[in-house]
Amino acid sequence: MITGKNYIGNQLSANGNKTYTTFNPQTNQENKVVFTEATSEEIDQAVLLATEAFASFRNTSKEQKAAFLNAIADEILALGDELLETYCSESGLPQGRAMGERGRTMGQLRSFAELVLEGSWVEASIDTAQPDRAPMPKPDVRKMNIPLGPVVVFGASNFPLAYSTAGGDTAAALAAGCPVLVKSHPMHAGTGELISSAIIKAAKDTGMPNGVFSNLNSSGIEVGQQLVNHPKVKAVGFTGSIRGGRALYDLAAKRPEPIPVFAEMGSVNPVVVLPKALENRAAALAKTYAQSITLGTGQFCTNPGLILGIKGAALTEFINVLASEIVTIDPGCMLHPNILGAYEANKEKAISQEGLTLAAHYQNDVATNFAKQAIATVNGATFLANPQLHQEVFGPYSIVVQCDDANQLEELILQLEGQLTGTVIADDNETANYPGVIAAVQNRVGRIIFNGVPTGVEVCPSMVHGGPYPASTDSRFTAVGVSSIARWVRPFSYQDWPNKLLPLELKNENPLGILRLVNNQKTTDKI
Known part of the structure; x- marks a missing residue:
């Protein structure tokens, strides 16, 4: 059931006075559910919960994380006809499109589950010590990707599922170990709340920390601005207009601690x-x-x-x-x-x-x-x-x-x-x-x-959905496919750390059995 409230972590909340409704373009009428925009206090609470959740979620095992992502897909499917009907009533799009986009959304989540379960996405690299090297000894240096922290994802108007609440940005960020705060798109707030309920249920059922996901309603730009300006938010994902994406990019750059904004902003193709x-x-x-x-x-x-x-x-x-x-x-x-x-x-x-x-x-x-x-x-x-x-x-x-x-x-x-x-x-x-x-x-x-047409974006590891500005704010990254996880991580090195203190991905024994670059050779072997 759609309540019109925000998800602040796993709790529904509607403390604000600003309300709005979605619109059915097919019937040219407002939909009945009234949504309450998140207040500044609710935004702060959601971000603080995400920050607290990050401390444990970043260290969640690959098996637990994969179970979480798969559970989200299962819960989305379990929403049944209510999701499809809400999607159509808020977008004017046909049910066939709704079913196709639902399938794509679930497929993205499952592909990231497979990625984290395999584990090599962290790009572990190990250069072992050479204490006898002259004229200077060589230290032991080991590198891997680690998550950035709480990520804000903006829902897209034209894809209520695949590029919104549990879409590619959210799936990639959760796979990386980053809690997600969604700024729900006002045109499909009901669809967003239903998907949020599926994510929250999946999080509870798989033992994820409270705050790993929040969904914040917004009828305008204020909620998004507050989220991007919040000092504990570490990255932003956006799909939409050049004007909107550039505004967020500029806002993030002006922060005392600038953060990356990965915006996909359209194209004439x-x-x-x-x-x-x-x-x-x-x-x-x-x-x-x-x-x-x-x-x-x-x-x-x-x-x-x-x-x-x-x-x-x-x-x-x-x-x-x-x-x-x-x-x-x-x-x-x-x-x-x-x-x-x-x-x-x-x-x-x-x-x-x-x-x-x-x-x-x-x-x-x-x-x-x-x-x-x-x-x-x-x-x-x-x-x-x-x-x-x-x-x-x-x-x-x-x-x-x-x-x-x-x-x-x-x-x-x-x-x-x-x-x-x-x-x-x-x-x-x-x-x-x-x-x-x-x-x-x-x-x-x-x-x-x-010899084809550009319409249609295959979700696969080799897909690049991005391009030189203003198609995207950083052409080195894709917004589609499992490679998009690279947006929500940063490389991190350990130097001369004892083996017993290293993360599993970098231990000599390679207990995860992942592919690693060891002294310039790709291998799954132990050291």
């Missing part, structure tokens, strides 16, 4: 369509991209918002087919009236720019909170001269840029801001003729796709 591919399959590619642009009503951070090609009859055919196909697709509901309003405003701002031509715009009447998809086109010189055209329009919109030649195409890509993904559409061996273009794409993105 450029798609480069090379000439031979267009000549041979322009119509088929256009149909594929009409579907990709409108998938989920364009509300993915990997939506293909920019398509780049070289002028010619084949590119013209592609634009014409794309324009005709996209208006045959039924419009979809957006997550919230505010998101629809931002989409319409940003779309109108884009298509009003001088030199841009509107190739297609859905003209029929649509239901309330449904978005009208659009395709625009512009020449390369105009695009290069107008940075406004480079910005993301979050929703079912894309712009096709017609470049004069390969040199202009390369110049255009190099002038783009950092992106999550880049896609290259090419025929066999065609990329060999465009090395500069391919290199330019690689320089601006975190993931490059060949």
